[in-house]
Amino acid sequence: MTTHRVRRSAGAAALALAASTLLTMGAAPAGATPGCTDESQPKDPILGLPTGDGCDDDTPPDTLLTASAPPNAAGLVATASQTFTFDSRVSDGDSGPFGFECKLTGGPQAHDWQACASPVTLTGLADASAGSYVFEVRAVDLEDRSRTPDNVLVPPTVTDTPDEDPTPASVAWGQDTRAPFVFVSRGAYDEDTPTQPVMTSATVPLRLNSSEPSSTFECTDNGTPTTCTGPKWELARPRPGRHVVTARAIDRAGNASAWSKPVEFFVPDNLTRSRGWRTVRGAGYFRGDALRTEKRGARLVLPRAKVGELRLIAPTGPGLGKVRVRVGRRDWHVVDLAGRRTALTQLTVIDRYSGMRSGRITIESLSSKPVVVDAVVARPNRFPPAD
Structure with a gap:
């Protein structure tokens, strides 16, 4: 009988110790533990069974994302394929391992979150307006996601915060691969x-x-x-x-x-004043000015040129005189400026069908009547074909 009482007393003491241990463990604060990077529950070294709550790693990895064709300011790209490269970054020294999940919005290839690996290439996308496609990727702490720090047998409950990046990296874009006309x-x-x-x-x-x-x-x-x-x-x-x-x-x-x-x-070439001529100004003249003379024999000599067509730009009007024009030492061509009053009249001196010639262009007044000359068109006689 005495032996029996001793054993019961020993058993009661053991139960009291166990209860004390449970109460002590249950008194630990719930939530994250500073510096926690592993959510494994502590285990009995002999039996290998969980003996309490683990800590919660509440610092998920960040996600870095780069697109091969970043959208421009209009939110568009000019290619039908995109390659996305991505990586993870941690700030708490967690060694992982880390994985990734990707999501695509828009188009027939769209899918919800699924495991993926860098790089991801999308091809054959249809042209669409800006924002029609959105690629998202989030880094995942694979080891912590596969376990929970909470031991249901040991109060209080330890909240397991998400083990993936709560702010996924993303690229939104539209596509236009057709060149305009x-x-x-x-x-x-x-x-x-x-x-x-x-x-x-x-x-x-x-x-x-x-x-x-x-x-x-x-x-x-x-x-x-x-x-x-x-x-x-x-x-x-x-x-x-x-x-x-x-x-x-x-x-x-x-x-x-x-x-x-x-x-x-x-x-046309604007004319430069020389002796016997004076400059007159007005809004109706080419480049705002022209040359006038009332002196017979007053000349303007232009630089040497190859000429297949020659036009004199000058006003016409009652009482105006005549000038003569030639290229090099070829024949003189007389131009009568008298007639109906006009401005910026293009007077053909040598037409485009008269062949090429070269030399200095000379313009000479033939009388004391006033003449005004404005500009000259001197060019070859070859022109682009009509459409």
């Missing part, structure tokens, strides 16, 4: 040389249009880039001579059209 036209018409009209205005009006709204334009003038805007553009104060203008359209995604067919025009 560009259309360039000029407003001026020249009956004699319609494919290379003579422009006497201070600016040359041109129209630029694209098959895609909101396109911008790039232009060249004689091969040199020049700033231009559509749909109406004016080339200000172009230099004398032949001009060849081309343009292309750039859509919102950055796709460029082919360069347009060349558009040509010709700008």
